[in-house]
Amino acid sequence: MHPIADGLFTTSNPPQLIGGRDRDSNRIVFPCPENERYEPVPLKREGTLWSFTVQRFRPKTPPYAGPESFQPWAIGYVELPGQTIVEARIANVDFEDIEIGMKLKLTAVPLDPEDNSSPAIPAFEPVGDQA
Amino acid sequence: MSDVCIIGAGIHPFGRTDGMSGVDQGVFAVREALKDAGVEWTDIQFAYGSSDAAGNPDTMVDQLGLTGVQFINVRNGCAAGGSGLFSAQMAIKSGEYDIGIAVGFDKHPRGAFDAKPSEYNLPEWYGDAGYMVTTQFFAMKIQRYMHLHGISRETLGRVAEKAFRNGALTPHAWRREPVSLDAIMEAPMISDPYSKFMFCSPGEGGVALILASEKKARELGKPLVRLKAATMRTRPPGSFEVFAPSIDVERGGSATNIASGDAFEMAGIGPQDIALAQLQDTECGAEIMHLAENGFCADGDQEEWIANGHTEIDGKLPVNTDGGCLACGEPIGASGLRQVYENVVQLRGEAGERQVPGNPKTAYSHVYGAPGVSAVTIMEI
Numbered sequence: 001m002h003p004i005a006d007g008l009f010t011t012s013n014p015p016q017l018i019g020g021r022d023r024d025s026n027r028i029v030f031p032c033p034e035n036e037r038y039e040p041v042p043l044k045r046e047g048t049l050w051s052f053t054v055q056r057f058r059p060k061t062p063p064y065a066g067p068e069s070f071q072p073w074a075i076g077y078v079e080l081p082g083q084t085i086v087e088a089r090i091a092n093v094d095f096e097d098i099e100i101g102m103k104l105k106l107t108a109v110p111l112d113p114e115d116n117s118s119p120a121i122p123a124f125e126p127v128g129d130q131a
Numbered sequence: 132m133s134d135v136c137i138i139g140a141g142i143h144p145f146g147r148t149d150g151m152s153g154v155d156q157g158v159f160a161v162r163e164a165l166k167d168a169g170v171e172w173t174d175i176q177f178a179y180g181s182s183d184a185a186g187n188p189d190t191m192v193d194q195l196g197l198t199g200v201q202f203i204n205v206r207n208g209c210a211a212g213g214s215g216l217f218s219a220q221m222a223i224k225s226g227e228y229d230i231g232i233a234v235g236f237d238k239h240p241r242g243a244f245d246a247k248p249s250e251y252n253l254p255e256w257y258g259d260a261g262y263m264v265t266t267q268f269f270a271m272k273i274q275r276y277m278h279l280h281g282i283s284r285e286t287l288g289r290v291a292e293k294a295f296r297n298g299a300l301t302p303h304a305w306r307r308e309p310v311s312l313d314a315i316m317e318a319p320m321i322s323d324p325y326s327k328f329m330f331c332s333p334g335e336g337g338v339a340l341i342l343a344s345e346k347k348a349r350e351l352g353k354p355l356v357r358l359k360a361a362t363m364r365t366r367p368p369g370s371f372e373v374f375a376p377s378i379d380v381e382r383g384g385s386a387t388n389i390a391s392g393d394a395f396e397m398a399g400i401g402p403q404d405i406a407l408a409q410l411q412d413t414e415c416g417a418e419i420m421h422l423a424e425n426g427f428c429a430d431g432d433q434e435e436w437i438a439n440g441h442t443e444i445d446g447k448l449p450v451n452t453d454g455g456c457l458a459c460g461e462p463i464g465a466s467g468l469r470q471v472y473e474n475v476v477q478l479r480g481e482a483g484e485r486q487v488p489g490n491p492k493t494a495y496s497h498v499y500g501a502p503g504v505s506a507v508t509i510m511e512i
Contacts, residue, residue, distance in 0.1 A: 004256040004259060004260060005254060005255070005256035008256070019377070027379065028377075029376075029377050030376055030377035031254060031376060031377075050275065051271040051272070051274045051275035051278070052271060052274060053267055053270035053271050053274060053322045053323050053324075054320070054322065054323045055261060055264065055267060055322060056319070056320050056321055056322060056323075057321060059261040059263070059264045060242065060245045062245075062247070062258065063245075063247055063248060063255070063258025063259060063263050064258065064259065064260075064261045064263075065258075065259035065260075065261075066259075066260075066261055073261075075262070075267055075271075076271070077271060077378065079380060080380075081380070082380065083380065084377045084378070084379065084380060085377060085378045085379070085380060086376070086377045087262065087375065087376050087377065087378075089260075095323070100274065100275065100278045111259070111260065119256075119259070121256075121260045
Protein backbone atom coordinates (compact mmCIF):
# COMPACT_ATOMS: atom_id res chain seq x y z
CA MET A 1 0.00 0.00 0.00
CA HIS A 2 1.20 3.52 -0.72
CA PRO A 3 0.21 6.26 1.74
CA ILE A 4 -2.55 8.70 0.76
CA ALA A 5 -0.05 11.55 1.11
CA ASP A 6 3.66 12.11 1.72
CA GLY A 7 4.81 13.02 5.18
CA LEU A 8 2.15 11.13 7.16
CA PHE A 9 4.13 7.97 8.09
CA THR A 10 7.78 7.43 9.04
CA THR A 11 9.73 4.90 6.95
CA SER A 12 10.67 2.93 10.09
CA ASN A 13 9.34 -0.58 10.73
CA PRO A 14 6.74 -0.54 12.12
CA PRO A 15 5.88 2.94 10.82
CA GLN A 16 4.79 5.82 13.06
CA LEU A 17 2.70 8.86 12.27
CA ILE A 18 4.65 12.08 11.85
CA GLY A 19 3.46 14.99 13.95
CA GLY A 20 4.74 18.55 14.02
CA ARG A 21 6.21 20.15 17.14
CA ASP A 22 5.82 23.91 17.36
CA ARG A 23 9.38 25.09 18.02
CA ASP A 24 8.15 27.92 20.27
CA SER A 25 5.33 26.38 22.32
CA ASN A 26 6.21 22.65 22.04
CA ARG A 27 2.59 22.00 21.08
CA ILE A 28 2.34 18.92 18.85
CA VAL A 29 -0.10 18.75 15.95
CA PHE A 30 -0.90 16.22 13.22
CA PRO A 31 -0.13 16.23 10.33
CA CYS A 32 3.14 18.18 10.42
CA PRO A 33 2.49 21.52 8.69
CA GLU A 34 4.90 22.42 5.87
CA ASN A 35 6.15 25.39 7.79
CA GLU A 36 9.51 26.24 9.34
CA ARG A 37 7.83 26.75 12.69
CA TYR A 38 7.18 23.02 13.02
CA GLU A 39 9.74 20.27 13.55
CA PRO A 40 8.64 16.76 12.44
CA VAL A 41 8.39 14.31 15.36
CA PRO A 42 7.37 10.62 15.35
CA LEU A 43 4.13 10.04 17.26
CA LYS A 44 3.53 7.20 19.71
CA ARG A 45 2.08 4.06 18.15
CA GLU A 46 -0.31 3.34 21.00
CA GLY A 47 -3.00 5.38 22.68
CA THR A 48 -6.56 5.37 23.98
CA LEU A 49 -9.80 6.17 22.23
CA TRP A 50 -10.95 9.73 23.10
CA SER A 51 -14.18 9.72 21.06
CA PHE A 52 -15.63 8.09 17.95
CA THR A 53 -18.56 7.80 15.58
CA VAL A 54 -19.60 5.74 12.58
CA GLN A 55 -19.90 7.40 9.17
CA ARG A 56 -23.16 5.84 7.95
CA PHE A 57 -23.62 7.67 4.62
CA ARG A 58 -21.24 8.16 1.71
CA PRO A 59 -19.56 11.57 2.01
CA LYS A 60 -19.93 13.89 -0.98
CA THR A 61 -17.47 13.63 -3.88
CA PRO A 62 -15.54 15.85 -4.22
CA PRO A 63 -13.72 15.82 -1.92
CA TYR A 64 -14.25 12.16 -0.81
CA ALA A 65 -12.12 9.86 -2.96
CA GLY A 66 -13.39 6.51 -1.60
CA PRO A 67 -15.23 3.93 -3.71
CA GLU A 68 -18.74 4.47 -5.09
CA SER A 69 -20.00 1.39 -3.26
CA PHE A 70 -20.10 2.59 0.32
CA GLN A 71 -19.71 0.56 3.48
CA PRO A 72 -19.94 2.48 6.79
CA TRP A 73 -16.65 3.03 8.60
CA ALA A 74 -15.71 4.08 12.11
CA ILE A 75 -13.70 7.19 12.82
CA GLY A 76 -12.33 8.44 16.10
CA TYR A 77 -9.88 10.58 17.97
CA VAL A 78 -7.02 8.69 19.62
CA GLU A 79 -5.13 10.23 22.51
CA LEU A 80 -1.38 9.66 22.26
CA PRO A 81 -0.29 10.39 25.84
CA GLY A 82 1.65 13.60 26.28
CA GLN A 83 1.60 14.34 22.53
CA THR A 84 -1.70 15.02 20.77
CA ILE A 85 -5.11 13.54 19.98
CA VAL A 86 -5.25 12.40 16.33
CA GLU A 87 -8.23 11.77 14.10
CA ALA A 88 -8.11 8.43 12.25
CA ARG A 89 -10.14 5.43 11.15
CA ILE A 90 -10.90 2.84 13.81
CA ALA A 91 -10.35 -0.54 12.16
CA ASN A 92 -10.57 -4.28 12.77
CA VAL A 93 -13.26 -4.06 15.46
CA ASP A 94 -17.06 -4.39 15.33
CA PHE A 95 -18.82 -1.03 15.69
CA GLU A 96 -20.68 -2.17 18.81
CA ASP A 97 -17.41 -3.10 20.53
CA ILE A 98 -15.88 0.36 20.18
CA GLU A 99 -15.62 2.14 23.55
CA ILE A 100 -14.10 5.40 24.71
CA GLY A 101 -10.96 4.60 26.70
CA MET A 102 -10.07 1.39 24.81
CA LYS A 103 -6.39 0.84 24.01
CA LEU A 104 -5.50 1.14 20.35
CA LYS A 105 -2.41 0.84 18.18
CA LEU A 106 -1.49 2.34 14.83
CA THR A 107 -2.22 0.55 11.57
CA ALA A 108 -3.30 1.62 8.10
CA VAL A 109 -6.32 0.72 5.95
CA PRO A 110 -6.86 1.04 2.21
CA LEU A 111 -9.22 3.86 1.21
CA ASP A 112 -11.15 1.23 -0.77
CA PRO A 113 -11.62 -1.77 1.52
CA GLU A 114 -12.02 -4.02 -1.55
CA ASP A 115 -8.78 -2.87 -3.15
CA ASN A 116 -5.49 -3.27 -1.29
CA SER A 117 -3.67 -1.24 -3.91
CA SER A 118 -5.71 1.87 -3.09
CA PRO A 119 -4.08 4.61 -0.96
CA ALA A 120 -3.41 3.77 2.68
CA ILE A 121 -4.87 6.02 5.35
CA PRO A 122 -3.93 6.16 9.03
CA ALA A 123 -6.03 3.93 11.28
CA PHE A 124 -5.96 2.50 14.77
CA GLU A 125 -6.97 -1.00 15.86
CA PRO A 126 -7.48 -2.66 19.24
CA VAL A 127 -4.33 -3.78 21.06
CA GLY A 128 -3.87 -7.58 21.34
CA ASP A 129 -6.17 -9.09 23.93
CA GLN A 130 -9.07 -6.70 23.28
CA ALA A 131 -9.41 -7.59 19.59
CA MET B 132 -24.35 55.39 26.63
CA SER B 133 -27.80 55.06 25.09
CA ASP B 134 -28.84 51.64 23.77
CA VAL B 135 -29.23 50.43 20.22
CA CYS B 136 -32.83 49.28 19.69
CA ILE B 137 -34.37 46.82 17.27
CA ILE B 138 -37.42 48.59 15.89
CA GLY B 139 -38.44 46.24 13.10
CA ALA B 140 -38.14 42.56 12.29
CA GLY B 141 -39.11 40.63 9.18
CA ILE B 142 -38.71 37.04 8.03
CA HIS B 143 -39.18 34.94 4.93
CA PRO B 144 -40.31 31.47 6.05
CA PHE B 145 -37.47 28.96 6.32
CA GLY B 146 -37.38 25.67 4.42
CA ARG B 147 -37.44 25.21 0.67
CA THR B 148 -38.93 27.86 -1.63
CA ASP B 149 -38.52 26.74 -5.24
CA GLY B 150 -38.47 29.53 -7.79
CA MET B 151 -37.28 32.14 -5.31
CA SER B 152 -33.60 33.02 -5.01
CA GLY B 153 -31.85 33.64 -1.73
CA VAL B 154 -31.61 37.35 -2.52
CA ASP B 155 -35.38 37.43 -3.22
CA GLN B 156 -36.01 35.93 0.22
CA GLY B 157 -33.74 38.58 1.74
CA VAL B 158 -35.67 41.33 -0.07
CA PHE B 159 -38.95 39.85 1.18
CA ALA B 160 -37.62 39.94 4.75
CA VAL B 161 -36.44 43.55 4.38
CA ARG B 162 -39.89 44.65 3.18
CA GLU B 163 -41.52 42.86 6.10
CA ALA B 164 -39.12 44.54 8.53
CA LEU B 165 -39.70 48.01 7.03
CA LYS B 166 -43.46 47.50 7.32
CA ASP B 167 -43.04 46.30 10.91
CA ALA B 168 -40.97 49.38 11.81
CA GLY B 169 -43.23 51.75 9.89
CA VAL B 170 -40.34 53.21 7.91
CA GLU B 171 -39.38 53.36 4.22
CA TRP B 172 -36.31 51.98 2.43
CA THR B 173 -35.35 55.60 1.75
CA ASP B 174 -35.05 56.11 5.55
CA ILE B 175 -32.36 53.42 5.80
CA GLN B 176 -28.88 54.93 6.15
CA PHE B 177 -26.76 51.76 6.00
CA ALA B 178 -27.04 47.98 5.61
CA TYR B 179 -25.00 44.91 6.51
CA GLY B 180 -25.95 41.82 4.53
CA SER B 181 -24.88 38.23 5.21
CA SER B 182 -25.02 35.23 2.90
CA ASP B 183 -22.75 32.21 2.61
CA ALA B 184 -23.89 30.51 -0.59
CA ALA B 185 -26.58 32.66 -2.21
CA GLY B 186 -24.74 35.59 -3.74
CA ASN B 187 -23.85 39.14 -2.81
CA PRO B 188 -26.41 40.73 -0.48
CA ASP B 189 -25.85 44.28 -1.80
CA THR B 190 -27.38 43.24 -5.15
CA MET B 191 -30.77 43.58 -3.42
CA VAL B 192 -30.67 47.35 -3.89
CA ASP B 193 -31.88 46.60 -7.46
CA GLN B 194 -35.19 45.58 -5.97
CA LEU B 195 -35.34 47.80 -2.89
CA GLY B 196 -34.33 51.06 -4.50
CA LEU B 197 -31.13 52.71 -5.73
CA THR B 198 -30.83 55.21 -2.92
CA GLY B 199 -27.04 55.11 -2.84
CA VAL B 200 -27.19 53.56 0.63
CA GLN B 201 -23.97 52.19 2.20
CA PHE B 202 -24.27 48.37 1.94
CA ILE B 203 -21.54 46.08 3.29
CA ASN B 204 -21.52 42.32 2.63
CA VAL B 205 -20.50 39.97 5.45
CA ARG B 206 -19.30 36.40 5.01
CA ASN B 207 -18.15 34.87 8.28
CA GLY B 208 -19.23 31.22 8.41
CA CYS B 209 -22.04 30.40 10.82
CA ALA B 210 -21.40 33.70 12.60
CA ALA B 211 -22.21 35.70 9.43
CA GLY B 212 -25.56 36.99 10.71
CA GLY B 213 -24.16 37.72 14.15
CA SER B 214 -21.22 39.53 12.60
CA GLY B 215 -23.54 41.66 10.47
CA LEU B 216 -25.65 42.50 13.49
CA PHE B 217 -22.57 43.33 15.56
CA SER B 218 -21.31 45.67 12.82
CA ALA B 219 -24.72 47.32 12.45
CA GLN B 220 -25.02 48.14 16.13
CA MET B 221 -21.46 49.52 16.13
CA ALA B 222 -22.39 51.86 13.28
CA ILE B 223 -25.14 53.31 15.47
CA LYS B 224 -23.19 53.25 18.75
CA SER B 225 -20.38 55.18 17.10
CA GLY B 226 -22.81 58.01 16.35
CA GLU B 227 -22.21 57.73 12.60
CA TYR B 228 -25.79 56.68 11.84
CA ASP B 229 -29.26 56.64 13.47
CA ILE B 230 -31.02 53.87 11.58
CA GLY B 231 -29.86 50.90 9.53
CA ILE B 232 -30.53 47.29 8.70
CA ALA B 233 -28.95 43.87 9.21
CA VAL B 234 -30.22 41.36 6.67
CA GLY B 235 -29.26 37.73 6.15
CA PHE B 236 -30.39 35.06 3.73
CA ASP B 237 -29.20 31.82 2.18
CA LYS B 238 -30.14 29.02 -0.14
CA HIS B 239 -28.07 25.84 0.12
CA PRO B 240 -28.19 22.78 -2.14
CA ARG B 241 -29.88 19.71 -0.68
CA GLY B 242 -27.84 17.34 1.49
CA ALA B 243 -24.91 17.92 3.85
CA PHE B 244 -22.64 20.95 3.45
CA ASP B 245 -19.86 20.23 0.94
CA ALA B 246 -16.79 21.86 2.39
CA LYS B 247 -13.39 21.73 0.67
CA PRO B 248 -10.09 21.19 2.55
CA SER B 249 -8.46 24.21 0.88
CA GLU B 250 -11.11 26.52 2.35
CA TYR B 251 -9.98 25.47 5.83
CA ASN B 252 -6.21 25.41 5.28
CA LEU B 253 -6.20 21.59 5.38
CA PRO B 254 -4.31 19.10 3.20
CA GLU B 255 -6.16 17.51 0.27
CA TRP B 256 -5.85 13.96 1.67
CA TYR B 257 -8.08 14.95 4.60
CA GLY B 258 -10.95 15.47 2.16
CA ASP B 259 -10.03 12.39 0.09
CA ALA B 260 -10.32 10.26 3.24
CA GLY B 261 -13.89 11.46 3.84
CA TYR B 262 -13.33 13.72 6.84
CA MET B 263 -14.76 17.02 5.49
CA VAL B 264 -18.11 16.04 6.99
CA THR B 265 -19.48 18.28 9.75
CA THR B 266 -21.76 15.55 11.13
CA GLN B 267 -18.71 13.46 12.16
CA PHE B 268 -17.46 16.26 14.38
CA PHE B 269 -20.85 16.88 15.98
CA ALA B 270 -21.24 13.16 16.70
CA MET B 271 -17.79 12.82 18.22
CA LYS B 272 -18.20 15.95 20.34
CA ILE B 273 -21.41 14.65 21.92
CA GLN B 274 -20.08 11.07 22.31
CA ARG B 275 -17.24 12.45 24.41
CA TYR B 276 -19.62 14.72 26.33
CA MET B 277 -22.09 11.90 27.04
CA HIS B 278 -19.22 9.73 28.28
CA LEU B 279 -17.86 12.44 30.62
CA HIS B 280 -21.13 13.88 31.91
CA GLY B 281 -23.64 11.04 31.91
CA ILE B 282 -26.03 12.30 29.23
CA SER B 283 -28.32 9.58 27.84
CA ARG B 284 -29.29 9.08 24.21
CA GLU B 285 -32.93 9.50 25.22
CA THR B 286 -32.14 13.04 26.36
CA LEU B 287 -30.84 13.74 22.84
CA GLY B 288 -34.13 12.42 21.47
CA ARG B 289 -36.17 14.63 23.79
CA VAL B 290 -34.43 17.75 22.48
CA ALA B 291 -35.45 16.86 18.91
CA GLU B 292 -38.98 16.02 20.06
CA LYS B 293 -39.29 19.49 21.64
CA ALA B 294 -37.86 21.17 18.53
CA PHE B 295 -40.49 19.65 16.23
CA ARG B 296 -43.26 20.34 18.77
CA ASN B 297 -42.24 24.03 18.89
CA GLY B 298 -41.80 24.10 15.11
CA ALA B 299 -45.40 22.97 14.70
CA LEU B 300 -46.46 26.21 16.48
CA THR B 301 -44.22 28.48 14.41
CA PRO B 302 -45.32 29.97 11.07
CA HIS B 303 -41.73 30.55 9.88
CA ALA B 304 -40.52 27.01 10.70
CA TRP B 305 -39.73 24.39 8.03
CA ARG B 306 -40.66 21.21 9.98
CA ARG B 307 -44.19 21.81 11.20
CA GLU B 308 -45.23 18.29 12.22
CA PRO B 309 -44.51 16.87 15.66
CA VAL B 310 -42.35 13.70 15.60
CA SER B 311 -42.68 11.10 18.35
CA LEU B 312 -39.75 10.25 20.61
CA ASP B 313 -39.86 6.62 19.38
CA ALA B 314 -39.68 7.69 15.74
CA ILE B 315 -36.72 9.96 16.54
CA MET B 316 -34.84 7.26 18.47
CA GLU B 317 -35.44 4.53 15.91
CA ALA B 318 -34.85 6.52 12.72
CA PRO B 319 -31.87 5.54 10.54
CA MET B 320 -28.52 6.41 12.11
CA ILE B 321 -26.55 9.15 10.35
CA SER B 322 -23.51 9.33 12.61
CA ASP B 323 -23.71 7.49 15.92
CA PRO B 324 -25.34 8.40 18.31
CA TYR B 325 -27.39 10.69 16.05
CA SER B 326 -30.32 9.49 13.96
CA LYS B 327 -31.57 11.53 11.01
CA PHE B 328 -34.09 13.48 13.14
CA MET B 329 -31.31 14.60 15.48
CA PHE B 330 -29.55 16.77 12.86
CA CYS B 331 -30.77 19.95 11.22
CA SER B 332 -30.49 20.33 7.44
CA PRO B 333 -29.04 23.12 5.35
CA GLY B 334 -32.01 25.08 3.99
CA GLU B 335 -33.27 28.46 2.83
CA GLY B 336 -34.68 31.59 4.40
CA GLY B 337 -34.23 35.30 4.97
CA VAL B 338 -34.35 37.62 8.00
CA ALA B 339 -34.06 41.39 8.34
CA LEU B 340 -33.76 43.53 11.48
CA ILE B 341 -33.98 47.30 11.60
CA LEU B 342 -31.75 48.91 14.19
CA ALA B 343 -32.02 52.46 15.46
CA SER B 344 -30.52 54.67 18.10
CA GLU B 345 -32.64 54.98 21.24
CA LYS B 346 -33.41 58.60 20.28
CA LYS B 347 -34.59 57.59 16.82
CA ALA B 348 -36.64 54.69 18.22
CA ARG B 349 -38.40 57.07 20.63
CA GLU B 350 -39.12 59.52 17.80
CA LEU B 351 -40.73 56.69 15.84
CA GLY B 352 -42.73 55.65 18.91
CA LYS B 353 -41.55 52.04 18.76
CA PRO B 354 -41.34 49.62 21.74
CA LEU B 355 -37.76 49.79 22.98
CA VAL B 356 -36.32 46.31 22.39
CA ARG B 357 -32.78 47.06 23.53
CA LEU B 358 -29.72 45.25 22.24
CA LYS B 359 -27.74 45.16 25.49
CA ALA B 360 -24.85 43.13 24.09
CA ALA B 361 -23.64 41.68 20.81
CA THR B 362 -20.37 39.76 20.67
CA MET B 363 -18.54 37.69 18.08
CA ARG B 364 -15.51 35.71 19.20
CA THR B 365 -13.04 33.11 17.89
CA ARG B 366 -11.61 30.05 19.63
CA PRO B 367 -9.15 29.83 22.55
CA PRO B 368 -6.33 27.22 22.79
CA GLY B 369 -7.43 23.63 23.42
CA SER B 370 -10.91 23.90 21.93
CA PHE B 371 -12.49 21.11 19.85
CA GLU B 372 -13.65 22.26 16.42
CA VAL B 373 -15.04 21.05 13.13
CA PHE B 374 -12.42 19.71 10.66
CA ALA B 375 -9.59 19.09 13.15
CA PRO B 376 -7.03 16.41 12.12
CA SER B 377 -5.67 16.66 15.67
CA ILE B 378 -6.65 18.29 18.96
CA ASP B 379 -4.63 19.18 22.05
CA VAL B 380 -4.28 16.73 24.94
CA GLU B 381 -4.59 19.71 27.27
CA ARG B 382 -8.26 20.63 26.86
CA GLY B 383 -9.45 24.24 26.90
CA GLY B 384 -12.64 26.29 26.56
CA SER B 385 -14.58 27.31 23.46
CA ALA B 386 -15.39 30.34 21.34
CA THR B 387 -18.86 30.12 22.91
CA ASN B 388 -17.42 30.45 26.43
CA ILE B 389 -15.71 33.70 25.45
CA ALA B 390 -18.56 35.20 23.41
CA SER B 391 -21.01 34.36 26.20
CA GLY B 392 -18.89 35.58 29.11
CA ASP B 393 -18.14 38.86 27.38
CA ALA B 394 -21.80 39.41 26.43
CA PHE B 395 -22.98 38.91 30.02
CA GLU B 396 -20.31 41.30 31.26
CA MET B 397 -21.36 43.92 28.70
CA ALA B 398 -25.05 43.56 29.55
CA GLY B 399 -24.33 43.64 33.28
CA ILE B 400 -26.55 40.62 33.97
CA GLY B 401 -25.96 36.88 34.41
CA PRO B 402 -27.39 33.64 33.00
CA GLN B 403 -29.91 33.45 35.87
CA ASP B 404 -31.46 36.74 34.64
CA ILE B 405 -32.29 35.42 31.16
CA ALA B 406 -35.97 34.60 30.52
CA LEU B 407 -35.55 32.68 27.24
CA ALA B 408 -32.71 31.59 24.98
CA GLN B 409 -32.09 30.58 21.38
CA LEU B 410 -29.03 28.31 21.36
CA GLN B 411 -27.30 26.90 18.28
CA ASP B 412 -28.84 23.46 17.77
CA THR B 413 -27.43 22.16 14.51
CA GLU B 414 -27.98 18.81 16.24
CA CYS B 415 -29.65 17.96 19.51
CA GLY B 416 -26.42 17.51 21.40
CA ALA B 417 -25.41 21.06 20.52
CA GLU B 418 -28.40 22.44 22.42
CA ILE B 419 -27.45 20.31 25.41
CA MET B 420 -23.76 21.25 25.41
CA HIS B 421 -24.48 24.90 24.66
CA LEU B 422 -26.71 25.17 27.74
CA ALA B 423 -23.57 24.58 29.79
CA GLU B 424 -21.10 26.40 27.50
CA ASN B 425 -23.23 29.55 27.77
CA GLY B 426 -23.37 29.27 31.56
CA PHE B 427 -27.04 28.32 32.02
CA CYS B 428 -26.26 25.07 33.88
CA ALA B 429 -23.33 22.90 34.94
CA ASP B 430 -22.05 20.06 32.74
CA GLY B 431 -24.28 17.04 33.33
CA ASP B 432 -27.24 18.96 34.78
CA GLN B 433 -28.94 18.78 31.38
CA GLU B 434 -30.09 15.21 32.03
CA GLU B 435 -32.28 16.48 34.87
CA TRP B 436 -33.18 19.74 33.07
CA ILE B 437 -34.57 17.96 30.01
CA ALA B 438 -36.34 15.24 32.02
CA ASN B 439 -38.14 17.94 34.01
CA GLY B 440 -39.03 20.11 31.02
CA HIS B 441 -36.96 23.12 32.07
CA THR B 442 -36.30 24.06 28.41
CA GLU B 443 -39.93 23.81 27.28
CA ILE B 444 -41.86 26.99 26.37
CA ASP B 445 -43.41 26.97 29.87
CA GLY B 446 -40.20 25.82 31.60
CA LYS B 447 -37.78 27.81 33.71
CA LEU B 448 -35.57 28.60 30.69
CA PRO B 449 -37.43 28.13 27.39
CA VAL B 450 -34.86 27.21 24.70
CA ASN B 451 -35.33 27.41 20.93
CA THR B 452 -38.94 28.49 21.15
CA ASP B 453 -39.41 28.43 17.35
CA GLY B 454 -37.93 24.95 17.02
CA GLY B 455 -34.40 26.24 16.39
CA CYS B 456 -32.24 24.94 13.57
CA LEU B 457 -33.70 21.45 14.02
CA ALA B 458 -37.16 22.64 12.94
CA CYS B 459 -36.19 25.68 10.84
CA GLY B 460 -33.12 24.31 9.03
CA GLU B 461 -29.89 26.22 8.69
CA PRO B 462 -29.52 28.81 5.94
CA ILE B 463 -26.15 30.01 7.23
CA GLY B 464 -26.44 33.72 6.44
CA ALA B 465 -29.90 33.99 8.01
CA SER B 466 -29.73 31.54 10.90
CA GLY B 467 -28.28 33.77 13.61
CA LEU B 468 -30.65 36.59 12.71
CA ARG B 469 -33.61 34.20 12.94
CA GLN B 470 -32.77 33.70 16.60
CA VAL B 471 -32.81 37.46 17.17
CA TYR B 472 -36.06 37.78 15.19
CA GLU B 473 -37.64 35.15 17.44
CA ASN B 474 -36.42 36.96 20.54
CA VAL B 475 -37.86 40.29 19.34
CA VAL B 476 -41.24 38.67 18.68
CA GLN B 477 -41.19 36.95 22.10
CA LEU B 478 -40.18 40.11 24.01
CA ARG B 479 -42.98 42.06 22.34
CA GLY B 480 -45.42 39.33 23.37
CA GLU B 481 -46.41 38.65 19.75
CA ALA B 482 -45.42 34.98 19.46
CA GLY B 483 -48.96 33.62 19.50
CA GLU B 484 -49.23 29.90 20.28
CA ARG B 485 -45.55 29.64 21.11
CA GLN B 486 -45.45 32.75 23.34
CA VAL B 487 -43.37 32.31 26.47
CA PRO B 488 -45.70 33.09 29.40
CA GLY B 489 -45.07 35.72 32.08
CA ASN B 490 -44.03 38.72 29.93
CA PRO B 491 -40.36 37.83 29.44
CA LYS B 492 -38.05 40.85 29.72
CA THR B 493 -34.71 39.37 28.64
CA ALA B 494 -33.68 37.11 25.78
CA TYR B 495 -30.42 35.50 24.67
CA SER B 496 -29.18 34.24 21.31
CA HIS B 497 -26.13 32.14 20.44
CA VAL B 498 -24.58 30.71 17.28
CA TYR B 499 -21.52 28.53 16.87
CA GLY B 500 -19.76 27.40 13.73
CA ALA B 501 -16.62 26.29 11.92
CA PRO B 502 -13.75 26.72 12.49
CA GLY B 503 -14.47 27.91 16.02
CA VAL B 504 -16.56 31.06 15.89
CA SER B 505 -19.45 32.12 18.07
CA ALA B 506 -21.79 35.11 18.26
CA VAL B 507 -24.07 36.02 21.17
CA THR B 508 -26.69 38.71 21.73
CA ILE B 509 -28.59 39.76 24.85
CA MET B 510 -31.78 41.79 24.51
CA GLU B 511 -34.06 43.49 27.01
CA ILE B 512 -37.41 45.16 26.76
